[in-house]
């Protein structure tokens with residue numbers, strides 16, 4: 168029989184029972200929409216994480232305190248502060264592949280100028296070479312000197328957003344702001360960088376010497392630092408730089424060869440990759456849960472097709488009587504169920520795409536300034552469509568086979 | 583060569599371990615262009631015989647040569663092809679597709695014959711519908727047509743593939759006498775003018791009378807095969823039981839019953 172005609176017969180049969188067809192495909196619609204949305208949002212999250220680390224710079228190496236496989240006691244990353252500023256200072260000196268390094272000490276709090284106060288997104292204590300490590304520029308003023316570090320001077324460098332929020336008319340350079348009630352003199356203003364991929368305002372930042380942050384903001388007496396950020400001379404020398412740093416720290420921390428390290432050296436690409444695996448696994452998990460609803464949808468189609476075959480036994484008998492072969496009947500019902508599931512798939516993909524656009528929009532609205540990329544995974548959409556078709560074939564085959572095996576006389580006599 | 587040649591055809595149904603002998607050894611030969619009425623009391627096996635002749639059903643035993651070809655050993659698909667090209671079937675209850683226009687109902691057999699374009703299909707369906715006088719009802723659904731009109735749609739459907747045999751199992755069974763006459767008129771014209779072979783099952787003697795030859799079936803046997811309708815009526819009214827000869831002496835049984 169002509170394929171087009173079979174398709175028309177199937178389409179007509181479905182049109183005659185629109186309500187039922189709509190309800191039947193609902194399961195597949197939901198399943199496909201869920202799969203498409205989950206994969207798209209998952210990929211969006213992944214892109215985000217990757218982008219965030221890429222923003223750190225491709226030649227940046229992060230050194231964490233502690234070790235993940237340290238001794239009998241499993242210690243979390245950064246659990247034991249073992250890194251010092253001395254480690255950081257030694258790196259550019261002793262490691263030929265390292266361009267610059269800077270200790271990092273984090274803090275939080277409000278900045279106040281006059282009667283305005285403002286919470287910076289990032290408040291961080293850094294070393295003299297931090298700008299070199301990050302490849303950032305100053306717009307006005309200068310940066311911290313060795314003397315500022317040694318003296319734990321109450322000076323700071325601020326980003327453009329802080330300037331905008333606190334200083335409408337006055338020139339901020341030389342002005343004094345209060346951070347957690349401690350006065351800091353502004354000595355420099357950073358070049359504008361805009362928002363990063365997560366929508367975080369990179370200009371909403373206050374930096375101070377790490378010694379100042381550690382001593383005055385954190386009130387810590389230790390001389391450890393949270394993290395050391397180092398940069399390689401070029402992205403080709405990343406591996407060299409990493410092994411040099413590793414070797415240096417082994418020596419400086421007096422760790423005998425073979426013993427586990429008390430630090431971790433990671434480059435941003437690696438971190439991004441690990442996080443990518445995590446988000447990828449999450450995506451897969453979510454997609455498989457969504458996939459289950461697809462199977463449920465398929466069973467729904469099978470159920471309705473079985474009912475439909477029974478209801479239309481006489482129609483089948485009539486078709487057989489006028490010369491339809493078993494295979495014609497098989498195709499008719501198979502195409503009908505594939506049509507059902509494909510239409511469901513199509514609607515599901517459309518819903519899924521708008522769903523992922525919607526969800527990223529919601530996330531971006533809820534997280535102020537976040538800029539999750541809208542990833543419409545056409546790959547996921549295509550696979551979902553194929554899967555919908557396969558669901559139609561798989562769950563439609565048995566009912567269609569039953570229809571095709573009917574005996575013409577029995578079918579015609581069916582009441 | 584005869585169009586239809588049945589030899590010792592038997593049909594046994596199994597109903598809960600009980601054998602029901604619907605046909606007990608039917609042998610008959612029908613030539614091209616004949617107009618045969620099949621009569622007999624209820625349950626005598628008329629429908630069973632018609633379904634066998636129409637390649638809808640397979641006999642339990644015996645041989646059926648249609649146009650010289652053995653049907654009983656054919657595959658399902660081969661029999662479907664015969665139903666599609668050689669045979670037009672008309673049922674008592676019309677058996678039209680509901681909620682489908684008359685035109686599309688008539689087109690149905692052509693959907694299952696290859697090498698018929700959709701334009702040819704439409705044209706041929708329109709032609710036969712006009713022939714049965716339904717040129718103005720082509721877009722009506724069965725539910726919007728009278729019984730007589732529905733049966734004419736069914737006849738048009740049976741004719742659309744220009745079959746060599748038209749089989750009708752009590753085609754007037756659900757019709758009143760006036761519409762029955764219309765239907766019978768159409769059959770007579772088809773046989774007379776187009777020379778199509780017609781086999782018709784009926785309970786109605788007024789309708790059976792139109793046929794040129796009458797077969798009377800009783801209890802799975804052909805008890806009368808005659809061109810003289812009064813003999814058929816006689817056989818129908820005789821109350822003596824059908825002879826029950828040895829199972830394999832079916833042909834002899836037919837002759838003895840004459």
Ligand SMILES: Nc1ncnc2c1ncn2[C@@H]1O[C@H](COP(=O)(O)OP(=O)(O)OP(=O)(O)O)[C@@H](O)[C@H]1O
Nearest residue numbers: 595596597602604623624625626627628629630631
């Ligand atoms: N599918 C079946 N299963 C079991 N027995 C059947 C079946 N079909 C027919 N029979 C039996 O076969 C015999 C002949 O039936 P058939 O339908 O051929 O009779 P008929 O002559 O057409 O009767 P009617 O004039 O009432 O239509 C009957 O005894 C009937 O009960």
Ligand SMILES: [Mg+2]
Nearest residue numbers: 628629630751
């Ligand atoms: Mg009958």
